[in-house]
Amino acid sequence: xxxxxxxxxxxxxxxxxxxxxxxxxxxxxxxxxxxxxxxxxxxxxxxxxxxxxxxxxxxxxxxxxxxxxxxxxxxxxxxxxxxxxxxxxxxxxxxxxxxxxxxxxxxxxxxxxxxxxxxxxxxxxxxxxxxxxxxxxxxxxxxxxxxxxxxxxxxxxxxxxxxxxxxxxxxxxxxxxxxxxxxxxxxxxxxxxxxxxxxxxx
Amino acid sequence: xxxxxxxxxxxxxxxxxxxxxxxxxxxxxxxxxxxxxxxxxxxxxxxxxxxxxxxxxxxxxxxxxxxxxxxxxxxxxxxxxxxxxxxxxxxxxxxxxxxxxxxxxxxxxxxxxxxxxxxxxxxxxxxxxxxxxxxxxxxxxxxxxxxxxxxxxxxxxxxxxxxxxxxxxxxxxxxxxxxxxxxxxxxxxxxxxxxxxxxxxxxxxxxxxxxxxxxxxxxxxxxxxxxxxxxxxxxxxxxxxxxxxxxxxxxxxxxxxxxxxxxxxxxxxxxxxxxxxxxxxxxxxxxxxxxxxxxxxxxxxxxxxxxxxxxxxxx
Numbered sequence: 001x002x003x004x005x006x007x008x009x010x011x012x013x014x015x016x017x018x019x020x021x022x023x024x025x026x027x028x029x030x031x032x033x034x035x036x037x038x039x040x041x042x043x044x045x046x047x048x049x050x051x052x053x054x055x056x057x058x059x060x061x062x063x064x065x066x067x068x069x070x071x072x073x074x075x076x077x078x079x080x081x082x083x084x085x086x087x088x089x090x091x092x093x094x095x096x097x098x099x100x101x102x103x104x105x106x107x108x109x110x111x112x113x114x115x116x117x118x119x120x121x122x123x124x125x126x127x128x129x130x131x132x133x134x135x136x137x138x139x140x141x142x143x144x145x146x147x148x149x150x151x152x153x154x155x156x157x158x159x160x161x162x163x164x165x166x167x168x169x170x171x172x173x174x175x176x177x178x179x180x181x182x183x184x185x186x187x188x189x190x191x192x193x194x195x196x197x198x199x200x201x202x
Numbered sequence: 203x204x205x206x207x208x209x210x211x212x213x214x215x216x217x218x219x220x221x222x223x224x225x226x227x228x229x230x231x232x233x234x235x236x237x238x239x240x241x242x243x244x245x246x247x248x249x250x251x252x253x254x255x256x257x258x259x260x261x262x263x264x265x266x267x268x269x270x271x272x273x274x275x276x277x278x279x280x281x282x283x284x285x286x287x288x289x290x291x292x293x294x295x296x297x298x299x300x301x302x303x304x305x306x307x308x309x310x311x312x313x314x315x316x317x318x319x320x321x322x323x324x325x326x327x328x329x330x331x332x333x334x335x336x337x338x339x340x341x342x343x344x345x346x347x348x349x350x351x352x353x354x355x356x357x358x359x360x361x362x363x364x365x366x367x368x369x370x371x372x373x374x375x376x377x378x379x380x381x382x383x384x385x386x387x388x389x390x391x392x393x394x395x396x397x398x399x400x401x402x403x404x405x406x407x408x409x410x411x412x413x414x415x416x417x418x419x420x421x422x423x424x425x426x427x428x429x430x431x432x433x434x435x436x437x438x439x440x441x442x443x444x445x446x447x448x449x450x451x452x453x454x455x456x457x458x459x460x461x462x463x464x465x466x467x468x469x470x471x472x473x474x475x476x477x478x479x480x481x482x483x484x485x486x487x488x489x490x491x492x493x494x495x496x497x498x499x500x501x502x503x504x505x506x507x508x509x510x511x512x513x514x515x516x517x
Binding site: 095 | 387388409410412414
């Protein structure tokens, strides 16, 4: 799957310029699903990028072939996890042990990149030491600004908050702190009048 | 530029080459506070020439009772530091500009590593007072050639995180060691001779540090050079620039208004468009892009000079 491209949006909408090798410096690489291809491309462009890399991969359910390819790239450490939640403690430990000069490579869905970048920033990693490449679905990780609950893999606009049940308008406004887009009640001024949900545009 | 007349309250030799000056308000009024890394521009009426030199403030940023600077006597310079050393005495009145900071601490950092070479210690003297007051983690490395040259040594607090490196005594600064293993969120600040600034930036880049965590200030005085002439595009006038004069000073002497802030090639305020140039612009600034330099489409009159047949600028 190639890199995902978006149509132009508001200025605060995150962009994912793609992974570029920083050479054989310490690195943490976190990829999910189709994001593995971005790491494979990265290693093809510069094999030395794996010399000091700690790679964590979350494969799509039932896919063992991609992980096997990723495991053979020569990373210093390679670990597979069934979900982001399952690898979170390992990822946090890797960040806690990191020093200035460590680069973070993120590849996968917007939800994964957003959460992982927020975690890294909270650990003190400078934003300009984080590289990201969006591969995979255009579904969004949304925060309901009313109840604060997070709804994952939102594919339509408006959508129903998985926590409070409000109908939420999908905004391009992104919270770097939360690693999520903001959803706002679409019928606040016209209660009950909710437009037909449409598939999220790129 | 907002400047006010201040009185010299103290003059003290810190080393054979470096002298500390303290300025206070003549009526004892409080001066505007500043932040660590700020500088002031001191105006020096040196005979027919009005010199304006920028000096980092070394006193406590939250102490409005006075401003202190440390001036290194530069025999090869254009005369500003010689004037301060030879002519300025306690009781004198000089015009001093309001503090401007082009080398501020990034307070988002979790740790601050300050690296100074020689007289480059000056901005850090104010910054460490700010860091200590804010209880932020920091370390300071002060590199000098000899103990006698360590002018600021006794202005530094006696703290474990303050390191004096004296190359003559074999305790040369090891940049690789300083920059390795720093925790996430550390920012580095370097001020000193160009060789040290380049050394720190190159070492940091090799170790993978991102650009945003690196801050530098090379103390730039306008270098002297050969006399040259410029043509002003708007009026057609020709202005002569003397060997010990900067283009900015020559423009000011001719009463051509040019905005400025740092007078050291860092802030970008005086950037001037070049309308035609046959010859070579000697760029000395830290502001213009490599493309702008190569195409000779702009000049920083505060520090840069010209050699050649004709330079016409948009002033």
